[in-house]
Amino acid sequence: xxxxxxxxxxxxxxxxxxxxxxxxxxxxxxxxxxxxxxxxxxxxxxxxxxxxxxxxxxxxxxxxxxxxxxxxxxxxxxxxxxxxxxxxxxxxxxxxxxxxxxxxxxxxxxxxxxxxxxxxxxxxxxxxxxxxxxxxxxxxxxxxxxxxxxxxxxxxxxxxxxxxxxxxxxxxxxxxxxxxxxxxxxxxxxxxxxxxxxxxxxxxxxxxxxxxxxxxxxxxxxxxxxxxxxxxxxxxxxxxxxxxxxxxxxxxxxxxxxxxxxxxxxxxxxxxxxxxxxxxxxxxxxxxxxxxxxxxxxxxxxxxxxxxxxxxxxxxxxxxxxxxxxxxxxxxxxxxxxxxxxxxxxxxxxxxxxxxxxxxxxxxxxxxxxxxxxxxxxxxxxxxxxxxxxxxxxxxxxxxxxxxxxxxxxxxxxxxxxxxxxxxxxxxxxxxxxxxxxxxxxxxxxxxxxxxxxxxxxxxxxxxxxxxxxxxxxxxxxxxxxxxxxxxxxxxxxxxxxxxxxxxxxxxxxxxxxxxxxxxxxxxxxxxxxxxxxxxxxxxxxxxxxxxxxxxxxxxxxxxxxxxxxxxxxxxxxxxxxxxxxxxxxxxxxxxxxxxxxxxxxxxxxxxxxxxxxxxxxxxxxxxxxxxxxxxxxxxxxxxxxxxxxxxxxxxxxxxxxxxxxxxxxxxxxxxxxxxxxxxxxxxxxxxxxxxxxxxxxxxxxxxxxxxxxxxxxxxxxxxxxxxxxxxxxxxxxxxxxxxxxxxxxxxxxxxxxxxxxxxxxxxxxxxxxxxxxxxxxxxxxxxxxxxxxxxxxxxxxxxxxxxxxxxxxxxxxxxxxxxxxxxxxxxxxxxxxxxxxxxxxxxxxxxxxxxxxxxxxxxxxxx
Numbered sequence: 001x002x003x004x005x006x007x008x009x010x011x012x013x014x015x016x017x018x019x020x021x022x023x024x025x026x027x028x029x030x031x032x033x034x035x036x037x038x039x040x041x042x043x044x045x046x047x048x049x050x051x052x053x054x055x056x057x058x059x060x061x062x063x064x065x066x067x068x069x070x071x072x073x074x075x076x077x078x079x080x081x082x083x084x085x086x087x088x089x090x091x092x093x094x095x096x097x098x099x100x101x102x103x104x105x106x107x108x109x110x111x112x113x114x115x116x117x118x119x120x121x122x123x124x125x126x127x128x129x130x131x132x133x134x135x136x137x138x139x140x141x142x143x144x145x146x147x148x149x150x151x152x153x154x155x156x157x158x159x160x161x162x163x164x165x166x167x168x169x170x171x172x173x174x175x176x177x178x179x180x181x182x183x184x185x186x187x188x189x190x191x192x193x194x195x196x197x198x199x200x201x202x203x204x205x206x207x208x209x210x211x212x213x214x215x216x217x218x219x220x221x222x223x224x225x226x227x228x229x230x231x232x233x234x235x236x237x238x239x240x241x242x243x244x245x246x247x248x249x250x251x252x253x254x255x256x257x258x259x260x261x262x263x264x265x266x267x268x269x270x271x272x273x274x275x276x277x278x279x280x281x282x283x284x285x286x287x288x289x290x291x292x293x294x295x296x297x298x299x300x301x302x303x304x305x306x307x308x309x310x311x312x313x314x315x316x317x318x319x320x321x322x323x324x325x326x327x328x329x330x331x332x333x334x335x336x337x338x339x340x341x342x343x344x345x346x347x348x349x350x351x352x353x354x355x356x357x358x359x360x361x362x363x364x365x366x367x368x369x370x371x372x373x374x375x376x377x378x379x380x381x382x383x384x385x386x387x388x389x390x391x392x393x394x395x396x397x398x399x400x401x402x403x404x405x406x407x408x409x410x411x412x413x414x415x416x417x418x419x420x421x422x423x424x425x426x427x428x429x430x431x432x433x434x435x436x437x438x439x440x441x442x443x444x445x446x447x448x449x450x451x452x453x454x455x456x457x458x459x460x461x462x463x464x465x466x467x468x469x470x471x472x473x474x475x476x477x478x479x480x481x482x483x484x485x486x487x488x489x490x491x492x493x494x495x496x497x498x499x500x501x502x503x504x505x506x507x508x509x510x511x512x513x514x515x516x517x518x519x520x521x522x523x524x525x526x527x528x529x530x531x532x533x534x535x536x537x538x539x540x541x542x543x544x545x546x547x548x549x550x551x552x553x554x555x556x557x558x559x560x561x562x563x564x565x566x567x568x569x570x571x572x573x574x575x576x577x578x579x580x581x582x583x584x585x586x587x588x589x590x591x592x593x594x595x596x597x598x599x600x601x602x603x604x605x606x607x608x609x610x611x612x613x614x615x616x617x618x619x620x621x622x623x624x625x626x627x628x629x630x631x632x633x634x635x636x637x638x639x640x641x642x643x644x645x646x647x648x649x650x651x652x653x654x655x656x657x658x659x660x661x662x663x664x665x666x667x668x669x670x671x672x673x674x675x676x677x678x679x680x681x682x683x684x685x686x687x688x689x690x691x692x693x694x695x696x697x698x699x700x701x702x703x704x705x706x707x708x709x710x711x712x713x714x715x716x717x718x719x720x721x722x723x724x725x726x727x728x729x730x731x732x733x734x735x736x737x738x739x740x741x742x743x744x745x746x747x748x749x750x751x752x753x754x755x756x757x758x759x760x761x762x763x764x765x766x767x768x769x770x771x772x773x774x775x776x777x778x779x780x781x782x783x784x785x786x787x788x789x790x791x792x793x794x795x796x797x798x799x800x801x802x803x804x805x806x807x808x809x810x811x812x813x814x815x816x817x818x819x820x821x822x823x824x825x826x827x828x829x830x831x832x833x834x835x836x837x838x839x840x841x842x843x844x845x846x847x848x849x850x851x852x853x854x855x856x857x858x859x860x861x862x863x864x
Contacts, residue, residue, distance in 0.1 A: 022055070024123050029056040029088075033064060033140035039123065039133030047080075047133045051125040056088055057138055058118045064140035066117035068109035075132035076100055080125040082134065086111050088118040095119075100131070105241035112143045112191045144238030145187035145194060149230040150179040151244055155215060164245050169532035170223060170252040176203055177215040178230055185234070194234045204229040206248070206483075208326030223252045224290045224323070225486035249290070251490040251530040256284035261522075263541040263600045265607035266514045273538065275495060275508045275524055283524060283536065289489035292323040292482050296455070297474040303392035304345065304468050307461030310390035314460040316356075319475055324451035325483055330357070333443035337476040338406040339365060339457065340430055344377035344398035345468025348419040351376075352460040353405075355446075355475075358453025363441040365405045365415075370463045372419030377401035379424070379468055389467065397469045401427040406436040407443055414438045451481060494527040517544025517598070543607040546570040546596035550613040555677035562587055563615055570596035576612075589616045618679040621671045628686035630758040634662040635687065639669045646671055649684075664688045664723070690757030693719040697739075697753055697765045704774030704800045706844045708742035711767070713753055720755070728754045742845075744771045774800045776842065781861040784827045793860055794824035795840075805841040808860070810834070828862040835861050 022030050025040035037057070039047040059065045069084075076082055076099040084104070085092040092114070098104045110117045119138075153159050155177040160166050168174060178184070180196030188194045196214050203211045205218050206226030220226065228246040233239045259282050264271050275283040296319035307313035330336065339355055349372030353365040380398035388394035401424060403415075412418065412435050418425045428435045457473050495507050499522035501514040514520065520542060525535040550565050563586040567573055573580050576593040586592060593612035599605065621641040629635065637659045639646055647670040648654035661667060668684035694716035703709050713720060713727065720737065729739045730752040739751070749769040756762045774797045783790045798804065806822035809815050811834065817826050822840070837859055844852040 022057075024053045024055045024121055025051070027053055027055055029058055029118075031058045031060050032138075033059060035138055037069065037121075037134075037136040037138055041133050043135060046130040047123070047125060049125055049127050049130060051080075051123060054090060054120065054122045056118050056120040058088070058116070059140040063142055066110040066114065066141055066143045067119045067138055068107055068141050068144075069119060069136045069138045070107045071104050071134065071136045073132070073135040074098070074100075074103050076134065077125075077129050077131045079128060080131070081123070083122040083124075084108050085120040085122070086114045087120060088116045089120055090122050092118075092120060106243075107239075107241050109141070109144055109238075109241075112145045112187055114143075117143065141238075142236050143191055144236060145185065145190055145192065145234070147194070147199075147232050147234050147238050147240045148184050148186065149232045149240040149242055149244050150184050151230075151246060152177040152179040152215075160246060164247065166246065166248045167530040168220075168248065168250060169530065170221065170250050171219060173217050173219045174248065175215065175217050176228065176230075176246075178232065180214055184232070192236065198235040200233045202231040202233070204231070206325070220248065220250050222322075223250045223288060224292075225249045225483070225488060227483060249488055249490075249530070251528050251532045252288050253534045254285045254288050254490075254492065254526060254528065255534060255536055256286040258283050258536055258538070261538050261540045263543060263605045264512075264514070265545045265605070266517050266542050267545045267547075268607065268609075271512050271540065272505070273497075273502075273510050273512065273522060273524070275526070281508075282538070285492065285526070287489060288528065290486060291489075292486045294323075294477040294479040294482050295474055296321055297472060298457075299472050301397070301469055301471050303395070304351075304459060304461055304470060305392075305395070306389045306465050306467050307350070308464040313462050314458055315470075316456045316458050317470070317473060318454050318456040319473075320454050321452050321477075323483075323486075324481060326452070328451045328481065330446045330449040330451065332447065333407055335478045335481060336443045336446065337408060337478055338404045338430075338436065339439075340402060340404035340428070340472075340474045340476065341457070341470060342400045342402055342472040343468060343470045344375075344379045344400045346375050346379045346466040347463075348372060348374050348376045348415055348425055350461055350463040350466055352458075352462070353415075354458040354460075356456050356458060357446050357449030358455060359448075359450055361446050361449050362458075363439060363443060363445045365439045365441075365457075366437070367416060367440050368460060368462055369416045369419070372416070372421075374419045374421060374423040374425050376403065376468065377424055377427075389465070395467055397471075400469065400471045402430055404428040404430055404436050405439045406433075407439065409433040409436045411436045411438045414440060416440070451477065490528045490530055490532075492526050493529050496525040496527070498523045498525075512540065514540075514542040517542045541600060543600045543605055544598050545607040546598055546609040548594060548596050548609040548611040550592070550594065550611045553614040553677065554616075555679055556615065556617045557620060557679065561617070565592055565594070565613065567594045567596050567611075571599055572597040586615050590614070614677075616674060616677055618673045618677055620679050621673070621681045623669060623671045623681040623683040625667070625669065625683045625685040628688075630688040630690065632690055632692050632758055632761050634660060634689060636660050637667055637669070637685065637687075639671050639683070641671050644671050644673055645675060647675070661687050662689060664690075688758070690723050690725065690761065691717065691719050692757060692761050693717060693725070693755060693763060695720070695753070695755050695763055695765050697751065697767050700768040700770070702770040702772060703744075704797075705744055705746050705771050706742075706774065707800070708740065708845060709769070711739040711741070711751065711753075713737055713755060713765070723757065726756045728756075730754075741769070744769075746771045746773045776801070778840065778856065778858060780859060781863060782828060783863050785864045791827055792824060793826040793828075793838075795822075798822060798824045801842050801844070804843045807839045809837045809839075811836070813837075828864075831862060833862050833864055835859050 020035040022035050023038050023040055041047045057067050059067055078099050078101045080099055082098045084095045086095050095108060110119055157175040158166055166174060178201045185194040201214045203216050206228055226248045228248055230244045231239060274281040277285050298317040298319050304315055349369050352368035354362050355365055356362040378399035380396045415437050426435055455475050497510050500520050502510045502512045505511050520540045521537050523535055523537045525533055527533050548567050564583055565586055566583045573582055574595050575584055577584055591612055591614050595608055595610040597606050597608045621644055623639055625637055639657050646655050646657055648659050649668045666684055666686050670680045670682045672680040696714050697711050727735055727737050751769055752766045754762055754764050777796050782793050803821050806819050808817040816831055839857045842854045
């Protein structure tokens with residue numbers, strides 16, 4: 001397929017028709033004022049590899065002596081090149097070398113310096129890839145000096161940016177201006193004079209509007225992008241071959257729905273003003289965007305009931321295009337890529353589909369053939385309720401499948417041929433573009449249809465008895481039909497707020513907390529990326545909230561005092577006394593409350609404040625729990641002041657006038673006629689409870705003088721462990737609850753303890769302690785001969801020295817006996833008679849600094 005280049009030009013040359021065809025491969029010189037100029041492949045094929053052809057085109061006679069070539073199609077691989085020379089041979093100056101990396105302008109013409117007026121074309125291709133080639137139409141004209149379309153940016157308003165875009169707000173006028181001197185006429189006065197006063201400037205604004213003039217103004221009314229074209233024709237009708245490359249992008253007011261602000265109360269209420277894309281925002285922003293898509297979709301579920309039972313039987317769903325160039329039409333069946341539906345329906349043969357374009361032309365996609373039982377998708381035939389065939393509520397949708405018609409993608413056949421086959425009819429794969437349906441009529445029937453406008457698909461069910469649902473349909477046109485590069489959006493750059501009593505939560509939310517009433521206005525201004533500013537103002541009515549303060553709770557110590565309460569300004573008052581006045585007098589004890597109300601203009605909103613005060617006349621009690629006390633029995637404390645309220649420090653439940661005290665501690669009481677008004681009296685007392693114990697320090701005892709004895713005081717009632725008593729031991733002057741004695745000299749000791757609770761409560765107990773010397777007398781001979789006398793090495797009193805160690809050695813120093821708790825039980829064992837050496841380590845027990853040992857040694861004679 002030839003690559004098509006679209007040019008917008010105004011031709012002032014008279015053409016007699018491009019009837020003669022010339023191929024560059026013919027070579028030589030062509031003398032003619034009209035014709036079609038092709039590559040070697042002509043209009044239907046590509047050129048070949050390794051081509052090297054040259055052709056010259058010559059004008060036959062004056063005054064139209066110069067050739068002008070108008071390019072219609074151009075597709076030359078970058079490895080191949082078409083050279084154009086300004087003269088009769090390749091020796092003439094080179095005008096340009098063109099391929100797909102450098103396509104020619106809309107036309108090429110012999111220059112004013114070219115006396116011959118001829119154009120020479122040389123084409124060279126390499127040995128690899130070829131392409132479609134070119135098609136140009138040529139004609140003869142008078143010699144032209146160069147004309148260049150150039151924007152006069154100094155007088156354009158606004159000026160284009162560095163990318164040659166003008167970004168502007170909708171409704172704002174744009175002043176376009178063309179340069180009329182200098183570079184606009186680079187060959188001026190070479191053959192004739194060029195002047196802006198004799199030059200025609202034609203502007204095409206890209207929205208179907210045009211204007212003539214060196215400086216013009218235009219206002220765009222639709223958000224989208226526009227290519228602006230300028231055609232400059234001098235006094236001879238010579239035109240520019242270049243495009244100015246100017247593009248205009250339009251922004252618009254992004255405000256959508258603006259919800260009014262509800263009245264609020266000052267100081268009590270907080271309201272938020274939100275600006276965002278969410279519909280719940282107070283100010284809804286509708287994104288300004290220009291999305292140019294060659295596909296449009298109907299995306300709502302629609303019930304298609306049984307046609308004969310539910311007139312009208314035909315159902316239309318629409319899509320709308322507005323993105324194509326004004327006046328653009330369908331020029332080929334291939335401009336329509338596909339028509340796709342998402343549908344479930346029983347008995348496909350009952351349905352007919354027709355595509356209708358904006359001017360009413362149509363094609364039948366599938367005719368009603370009234371045959372075939374194949375389903376479309378997983379139709380829910382079981383739950384269809386034909387008692388109510390026209391009511392969607394009684395007919396459950398099935399699962400839709402995708403079906404598409406196309407004349408470009410691989411097809412499985414027409415629906416009328418498939419509806420008697422497999423059920424469901426196989427779906428179309430719109431991802432890999434396979435399994436499409438063949439339309440009953442060719443899409444060429446739509447040639448001439450406007451691209452922009454409303455397209456609809458008509459679905460007719462004219463045969464019983466079935467139903468189904470369509471969930472979506474989409475029309476897909478060739479994307480190459482779109483103006484290129486015109487999808488853009490206009491983001492919000494900044495949001496500005498003005499008003500009173502607000503703080504900014506973030507760039508799209510403010511919080512308003514008015515502290516006074518009135519009518520307040522809040523203006524929000526958005527600035528978009530195009531520099532367009534749009535603002536809107538909301539009014540907030542704030543009702544002044546009354547401020548009621550009756551003061552702190554008050555105690556009046558006495559009677560006959562009048563206390564005045566004032567509620568402050570307001571629209572309405574209601575006291576607990578039923579008074580409707582602003583002030584009331586108080587003469588008795590009680591709670592007094594008031595509610596003050598203010599209203600908005602419609603009396604719908606009530607702003608209220610209330611306060612309560614307690615006024616009391618109280619007596620001040622006199623409380624004295626007396627001096628601190630020590631007792632051997634529980635006592636009762638009395639706070640006096642019969643009929644008052646009491647709070648003891650023993651806990652919240654102790655609220656009686658008297659308190660039973662059974663244990664020592666500090667006790668306090670607060671007495672008041674009523675608490676909370678600083679009319680309480682407090683008294684405290686220290687109480688010590690020490691019962692009289694029944695004590696004992698034990699029976700009389702005897703100990704060795706090296707022994708330690710611990711004497712403890714015991715109590716029959718267990719008081720000594722629960723109460724604090726004082727102790728005194730005679731004759732040792734000790735004050736501990738116990739007495740420890742050791743290493744007393746032998747003798748008899750009377751021991752007395754006094755235990756004191758309260759000062760008058762003293763009890764005593766006495767014991768007699770006898771201390772024996774318990775000396776050790778170690779013998780030097782034993783006679784273990786069985787007569788029962790002196791049989792063992794017994795040491796008198798050894799039992800009072802437990803854990804003493806005895807080691808016995810023979811005369812050669814060998815140990816024959818050892819005991820770590822010697823009890824005087826060695827009888828010589830099997831040792832021979834004789835003298836033995838002993839070492840006795842005596843354990844005197846713990847004297848407070850650890851166990852004390854003393855070692856003695858000697859000999860013992862064994863004699864049987």
